[in-house]
Amino acid sequence: MYDLILVSVSTTILVILVAVLTKFFYSILWVPYKIQHHFYKQGIGGPGYCPIFGNTAEKRRLVKEALSKPIAPPFHHNILHRVFPTYSVWSKMHGKTYLYWFGAKPRLVLSDPATIKEVLINTGGPFERMKFDPVTKQLLGDKGLMELTGEKWAVHRRISSSALNMEQVKGWVPKIVAGITDMLENWEGQRAGREEFEMDVHKEMQNLSADIVSRTIFGSSFEEGTRIFELQEKQMHLASLYYSHVPIPGFRFLPTEKNKEQWRLDQEIRGSIEKLIEAAASNRREEKSRNLLSLLTSSYKNHDGEQEKLEVEEIIDECKTFYFAGKETSATVLTWSFILLAIHQEWQIKAREEVVAVCKDKEHPTADILGELKIINMILHEAIRLYTPVTMLVRETCKDVKLQGLHIPANTPLILAVIANHHDTKIWGEDADKFNPLRFCEPRKHSSSFFPWGLGPRTCVGQKLALVEIKLVLAVIIRQFSFVVSPKYVHAPADFLTLS
Numbered sequence: 001m002y003d004l005i006l007v008s009v010s011t012t013i014l015v016i017l018v019a020v021l022t023k024f025f026y027s028i029l030w031v032p033y034k035i036q037h038h039f040y041k042q043g044i045g046g047p048g049y050c051p052i053f054g055n056t057a058e059k060r061r062l063v064k065e066a067l068s069k070p071i072a073p074p075f076h077h078n079i080l081h082r083v084f085p086t087y088s089v090w091s092k093m094h095g096k097t098y099l100y101w102f103g104a105k106p107r108l109v110l111s112d113p114a115t116i117k118e119v120l121i122n123t124g125g126p127f128e129r130m131k132f133d134p135v136t137k138q139l140l141g142d143k144g145l146m147e148l149t150g151e152k153w154a155v156h157r158r159i160s161s162s163a164l165n166m167e168q169v170k171g172w173v174p175k176i177v178a179g180i181t182d183m184l185e186n187w188e189g190q191r192a193g194r195e196e197f198e199m200d201v202h203k204e205m206q207n208l209s210a211d212i213v214s215r216t217i218f219g220s221s222f223e224e225g226t227r228i229f230e231l232q233e234k235q236m237h238l239a240s241l242y243y244s245h246v247p248i249p250g251f252r253f254l255p256t257e258k259n260k261e262q263w264r265l266d267q268e269i270r271g272s273i274e275k276l277i278e279a280a281a282s283n284r285r286e287e288k289s290r291n292l293l294s295l296l297t298s299s300y301k302n303h304d305g306e307q308e309k310l311e312v313e314e315i316i317d318e319c320k321t322f323y324f325a326g327k328e329t330s331a332t333v334l335t336w337s338f339i340l341l342a343i344h345q346e347w348q349i350k351a352r353e354e355v356v357a358v359c360k361d362k363e364h365p366t367a368d369i370l371g372e373l374k375i376i377n378m379i380l381h382e383a384i385r386l387y388t389p390v391t392m393l394v395r396e397t398c399k400d401v402k403l404q405g406l407h408i409p410a411n412t413p414l415i416l417a418v419i420a421n422h423h424d425t426k427i428w429g430e431d432a433d434k435f436n437p438l439r440f441c442e443p444r445k446h447s448s449s450f451f452p453w454g455l456g457p458r459t460c461v462g463q464k465l466a467l468v469e470i471k472l473v474l475a476v477i478i479r480q481f482s483f484v485v486s487p488k489y490v491h492a493p494a495d496f497l498t499l500s
Contacts, residue, residue: 028104029051031104032051032054032104032106035099035409035412036048036049036099039099039108042406042407044098044406045095045098045099046098046101047090047093047098047100047101049101050101053103054100054102054103054104054105056102056103059086059100062089066085066088067082067492070490071492073491075491077386079423079433080419082492082494083391083419083494084392084417084419084420084495086100087109087111087420090109091111096110096112096420097109097110105413106413107414108408108412108413108415109417110416111416112404113448113449114404115403116416116451117455119403120451120454120455120456121455122456123395123456123457123458124149124457124458126398126399127395127396127401128149128395128396129146129147129149129395129458130395130396131147131396132146132147135238138235138266139236139239139324140317140324141313141316142317143311143313143314143316143317144156144317144318144321145160145318145321147317157457159295159296159310160292160318160461160462161461163291164217164461164462164464164465165464166464169465172216172465173366173468175215175216176212176215176468176469176472176473177365177472177476179215180476182211183204183207183208187199187481198488201339205334205335206327208331208334208473209327209331209334209469210225210327210331212330213225213323213326214226217291217292217326217462218276218280218322218323219293220276220293227272228269228323229327231265231269232320232324234261234265235262235269238265274312276293277297277316277319280296280297292322296319297315325462326462326466328389329389329460329498330466332387332389332498333380333384333389333466334470334473337380337383337470337474338477339489340383340386341483342483342485343435347375348478351478352478354374354375354376355373355475355478356479359475359479364475365471365472365476370471373471373475375437376471377471378437379474380470380471381440382436382437382439385428385440386422386423386433387493388418389498390452390498391419392416392418393416394413394415395414395416396412396413397409397410398411418451418452422450424449428449
């Protein structure tokens, strides 16, 4: 009897083991090679699948090699080899549409503007935003605008759009100018009467953008939001370690030092945001406010006309998203704008002359004259083209689709190489890597090939605020200061979530 039980148990274990191994080899061998063959038949190549790890080791090697040394003077803007080294190498070998592997998961890279446009416009149809990985989910949450779909997304989008419409943004211009003048007063203190002084423009723009996000979107002070920004910076550093390797399933749940630090940071951020939510609810009772936080904490009408309120978790995740994206995007564009103007002095002079002519006797630009700053507008768009803050967008097919003649299976991640498109000489001419703001003297001319803010239903909801903020900062500072590149400056752009 005992021998019979032993044989039965052994047989069961053997069957389970065979089933697990069969599924394992099916997932890491059969499925990837089947997908790879499917694309090869259509003429789509790539570096080829390596079992289990995919092309991660090669990708890590290319990134390390690209970042090993800065761009030597004289400075140029041919940066694709640094900020997107895999595309720079693999597109030359396999074409501008190619397949690579992150572990056993395929990634289809697309850079043709018509293809990218079709994907973005049809997001919500056959294409959807790819779900966040666990680390990004911890950084930005999974109940905010960037991760939601369907009716919940529509509710969040409606609330955010209401808080960030152009009328509202124009009303914030005095608050934005106040933040800028506070920073300039601090600069005068650092200057201490000297003719010249040196500063880290990226750090200054990050602090300024953080201050503006706090004053406008959240109706709070920089001091109240500064701890959240500091904690998110630490989260980003830990996340960078995660993104360089193929994740091991379940590893994030182990109590390692880095995991425990991530958990601690997340809890502290959530606690800080909860305090802001409580303050917003209290302020709403005392005064009528229409900043984002006050609208997120207010009731809204659902599609049946009934009053509902967002859950606290939804509000927290939305705040995490706007704190991060609101600061990083504007700070990145401003940093590169100032560096470009410091390198290209002739455009700095033109911009200063325009600001003086448009503002006349006004101390600072006002909302009603921002549209007259044509040169400033061209400069910031050229800066965004050359140093696109978000170098790529990611979507995923919801079903089998045919895209520009290419058959793509369901659940295939699509890497939309936006910055590669923005540097393509076939689109922008042989001077694509040159700083030439004049190419934007007719903005609509490039509407089909310039989409740093995305396109379609998922277009960046904070775009209006970001552009107004950037114009104001450039105009106010360029009128008061002239600037050159520091001898200590090292030209070494790198991509991590945003281009820095």
